[in-house]
Amino acid sequence: MEFNAPAGQNLFDRAKIVGKSTPRIDGPLKVTGTAPYAAERHGVAANQAYGWIVGSAIAKGRIRSMDLDAARRAPGVIAIVAATEHEPVGTSDYNYAPLFGGNEVSHYHQAIAVVVAETFEQARSAAGLIGTEYDRVDGSFDLASSKDGAPLASEGGSDFAKLGKFEEAFAAAPVKVDETYTTPDESHAMMEPFATIAAWDGPDLTLWTSNQMIHWGKQAMASILGMPEENVRVDSPFIGGGFGGKLFVRADAVMAALGAKAANRPVKIAMQRPLMFNNGTHRHATIQRLRIGAERDGRITAIAHQNWSGNITQKEGENGTLQTPKLYAGANRLIENRIAQLDLPEGNAMRAPGEAAGHLALEVAMDELAEKLAMDPVELRILNDASGTVPGDPDTKISDRHLVRCLREGAERFGWSKRNAVPGQQRDGRWLTGMGVAAGYRAGPTTKSAARVRMSADGHVTVETDMTDIGTGSYTIIAQTAAETMGLPLESVTVKLGDSSFPVSSGSGGQWGAASSTAGVYAACVNLRRMIGEKLNFDADAANFADGRATLDNQSWRIADAGELTADGEMNYGDFKDGYDVGTYAGHFAEVRVDAYTGETHVTRMLAVCDAGRILNPLSARSQVIGGMVMAAGATLMEDLHVDKRFGFFVNHDLAGYEVPVHADIPHQECIFLDTLDPVISPMKAKGVGELGICGPGAAVANAIYNAIGVRVREYPVTLDKYLDRLPPAA
Amino acid sequence: MPLRMKINGEARELELDTRTTLLDALREHLQLTGTKKGCDHGQCGACTVIVNGERINSCLSLAVQHEGDEITTIEGLGTPGDLHPMQAAFVKHDGYQCGYCTPGQICSAVSVLKEIRNGVPSHVTDDLAGDIGLSNIELRERMSGNICRCGAYSNIAEAMTEVAEA
Incomplete structure (x- = not known):
């Protein structure tokens, strides 16, 4: 099905199931521990052996030797695949750091061996007997000292853009902010580690794994192992979190496949947690300089956002500028995104890559500008709201935008009028209290997505697509979409996901999954309706499907009477969308209290008001948003991969050292969805929200801390060591 | 080493490596995979089970420490058709x-x-x-x-x- 023009009125505008809060259909499996995650699928292949991955102890250099004898003789060991005895595996379009093989080491904890043994304990123990000698060389591990002279990430597009005359306008502006912000490297730290069971059957390889993008994974595995794509099957029905860390095939899958080949039996690997942080990918640290110039009435006349990050191949940095051309008006603009070469582990996508870090800079700079203008920061944002076309790209139309409503309704609901604009003045006993606001923008992309729907003789419909559910609620919104389109109750739909033998979907990433995958399911269901119509001799496109029946012109057919049918469908998007910026918008509010004596910060309230088109399942969409708000609070308050700049690795590489928010850190959170519809995105008029929730709340928390204590910290995370000595007098 | 435990009300006998954690005994040997391994170091809580009425991180104790213990896992609390x-x-x-x-x-x-x-x-x-x-x-x-x-x-x-x- 082609989507070539904005959607008109359609069945989703009269929806009975789509758009209604619906408990997850996979919920009972998850709460009883019966949903099968990758490493626990004992039943899929008999005689599974255990693999343990050995990581490099240096960040850069060569392996001089590996002594494998003792490990090979250790009890229970079946096979060892070592880098020194294996050619480097191939690369794919999706990985920058090499995953395995050869003597060259390009980052710390790069996989250099897998030990396969009868039991987990034997594999782990034998791995400790491997003696590796290295020739270590120095590398580049410090972004701040590597950034000078760093080239643009690319010459155009989102990496370099000029509009008007920024320098002149900024120089002439009566009120200006010129500040630099830094954000640290961060880890996805999803709860389920990278995990794979691999089994060979002749030339065929099956990976029961944990992966967000099934088709990418299948393609990547084929190119990494140099085998035909049709011989690879990837299956991930349940994924214990990804946040971008599982977009790509990782070392667990590669080493399980190589280990299984060497051992000649299925091999299971769940990567040990202390290896995850340096072996996998991470969100890159950034340095961001914001310059904003405004008239005395608050109108922005000049805005420049320059961003630096680094990566192992000097590709794919963390582009903190992404939201800046979209959010605020202003005639004179400059965007620069530069990337340095670093020898740290691979930086790659983590939830809202670019924007999550970018809002931490832009939205604090806006707060600083508001203060200089003596203007309310909500009003400053509203005054500079954009309409019609994208401020930084005037050739592109805005599809549907209600940021002002988000801010106004949020301010009203949050009690913003009670905020004291003078920082460091609000006391509640021992606590200094403050409120902060930030706007949020995240693109609402779509990508083609396919599905298959099967109707059984009793009228039950089964949806099959390689779409994944990484906690986002895909199972449920797909079931809702199919039930709505086919006119069936939710219980009459079964959803099967994550298997590469199913039609290729959008997968889960970039908050494109919900909009894209449901549109693909809709396309398949429309084809099934037409097959039913042909079979029973009515015009399915004109008929109304409800209660298991199709009705047209006073005639009615029971759809199950069409018998067993299978229909495939795919949604493709026309060029018309290129003329539009489809975005999601939010107003984020936070309240904090800071202990006037110890400097300890607690978030006491959080609110997000979101504009993301039709919300397919408000219950799970709200969870997506509040989850993003939690991760955003983490980014502001604690998350920080500490770089050992001598040896080039992340020091705090476990869940004790890498702190993430826990229950005690997170108060009751509120999330409001505006009742908007975006006809440009898809027939569903629904946009994703999984990343909108992390775009802005961190800045709102940072601004609230400033409002509470009157000390501006521009070096994230905002930990008390950075402001304790400057707190207002406590008594 | 032989080991007897009562798991979700059922007596179970196992022969285990002394290095096997309670978590791996449940997940790998009894195939009770509802209990999760997130970190294996007592840092995340995904492996929480109830032993003799009190919750513990099952990754932090060896299975052989639990001779005769009564263990309730998520599977023992309820089933998809009969939720706790x-x-x-x-x-x-x-x-x-x-x-x-x-x-x-x-x-x-x-x-x-x-x-x-x-x-x-x-x-x-x-x-x-x-x-x-x-x-x-x-x-x-x-x-x-x-x-x-x-x-x-x-x-x-x-x-x-x-x-x-x-």
Whole structure:
């Protein structure tokens, strides 16, 4: 099905199931521990052996030797695949750091061996007997000292853009902010580690794994192992979190496949947690300089956002500028995104890559500008709201935008009028209290997505697509979409996901999954309706499907009477969308209290008001948003991969050292969805929200801390060591 | 080494490597995979089970330490067709997303309500001698050993409150 023009009125505008809060259909499996995650699928292949991955102890250099004898003789060991005895595996379009093989080491904890043994304990123990000698060389591990002279990430597009005359306008502006912000490297730290069971059957390889993008994974595995794509099957029905860390095939899958080949039996690997942080990918640290110039009435006349990050191949940095051309008006603009070469582990996508870090800079700079203008920061944002076309790209139309409503309704609901604009003045006993606001923008992309729907003789419909559910609620919104389109109750739909033998979907990433995958399911269901119509001799496109029946012109057919049918469908998007910026918008509010004596910060309230088109399942969409708000609070308050700049690795590489928010850190959170519809995105008029929730709340928390204590910290995370000595007098 | 435990009310006999943790005994040897391995180092809480009535991180104790112990895992609390009230409340309040930390959260949540009923104080309990109220912060403090990276905390607190007040 082609989507070539904005959607008109359609069945989703009269929806009975789509758009209604619906408990997850996979919920009972998850709460009883019966949903099968990758490493626990004992039943899929008999005689599974255990693999343990050995990581490099240096960040850069060569392996001089590996002594494998003792490990090979250790009890229970079946096979060892070592880098020194294996050619480097191939690369794919999706990985920058090499995953395995050869003597060259390009980052710390790069996989250099897998030990396969009868039991987990034997594999782990034998791995400790491997003696590796290295020739270590120095590398580049410090972004701040590597950034000078760093080239643009690319010459155009989102990496370099000029509009008007920024320098002149900024120089002439009566009120200006010129500040630099830094954000640290961060880890996805999803709860389920990278995990794979691999089994060979002749030339065929099956990976029961944990992966967000099934088709990418299948393609990547084929190119990494140099085998035909049709011989690879990837299956991930349940994924214990990804946040971008599982977009790509990782070392667990590669080493399980190589280990299984060497051992000649299925091999299971769940990567040990202390290896995850340096072996996998991470969100890159950034340095961001914001310059904003405004008239005395608050109108922005000049805005420049320059961003630096680094990566192992000097590709794919963390582009903190992404939201800046979209959010605020202003005639004179400059965007620069530069990337340095670093020898740290691979930086790659983590939830809202670019924007999550970018809002931490832009939205604090806006707060600083508001203060200089003596203007309310909500009003400053509203005054500079954009309409019609994208401020930084005037050739592109805005599809549907209600940021002002988000801010106004949020301010009203949050009690913003009670905020004291003078920082460091609000006391509640021992606590200094403050409120902060930030706007949020995240693109609402779509990508083609396919599905298959099967109707059984009793009228039950089964949806099959390689779409994944990484906690986002895909199972449920797909079931809702199919039930709505086919006119069936939710219980009459079964959803099967994550298997590469199913039609290729959008997968889960970039908050494109919900909009894209449901549109693909809709396309398949429309084809099934037409097959039913042909079979029973009515015009399915004109008929109304409800209660298991199709009705047209006073005639009615029971759809199950069409018998067993299978229909495939795919949604493709026309060029018309290129003329539009489809975005999601939010107003984020936070309240904090800071202990006037110890400097300890607690978030006491959080609110997000979101504009993301039709919300397919408000219950799970709200969870997506509040989850993003939690991760955003983490980014502001604690998350920080500490770089050992001598040896080039992340020091705090476990869940004790890498702190993430826990229950005690997170108060009751509120999330409001505006009742908007975006006809440009898809027939569903629904946009994703999984990343909108992390775009802005961190800045709102940072601004609230400033409002509470009157000390501006521009070096994230905002930990008390950075402001304790400057707190207002406590008594 | 031979080992006998009562798991979810059923007597089980195992022959185990002394290095095998209680977590791996459950997941790998008994194929009770509802209990999750998130970190294997007692840092995340995904492996929480209830041993002789008290919650523990099953990755932090060796199976052979549990001779004769009574162990309740998530599978022992309820089944998809017959949910424990806490499991049902998690579904109703969407107290999860990816679901991987969920069995540990639920085992902890059930235990936390019992700990409060039994007067076991926490770091945020003001009056160590009096009744411990079911305040939001009291629940959150006690649940803080169970990380949920998806960030379902607010919903989990609501699910627990509903069960506690039922």
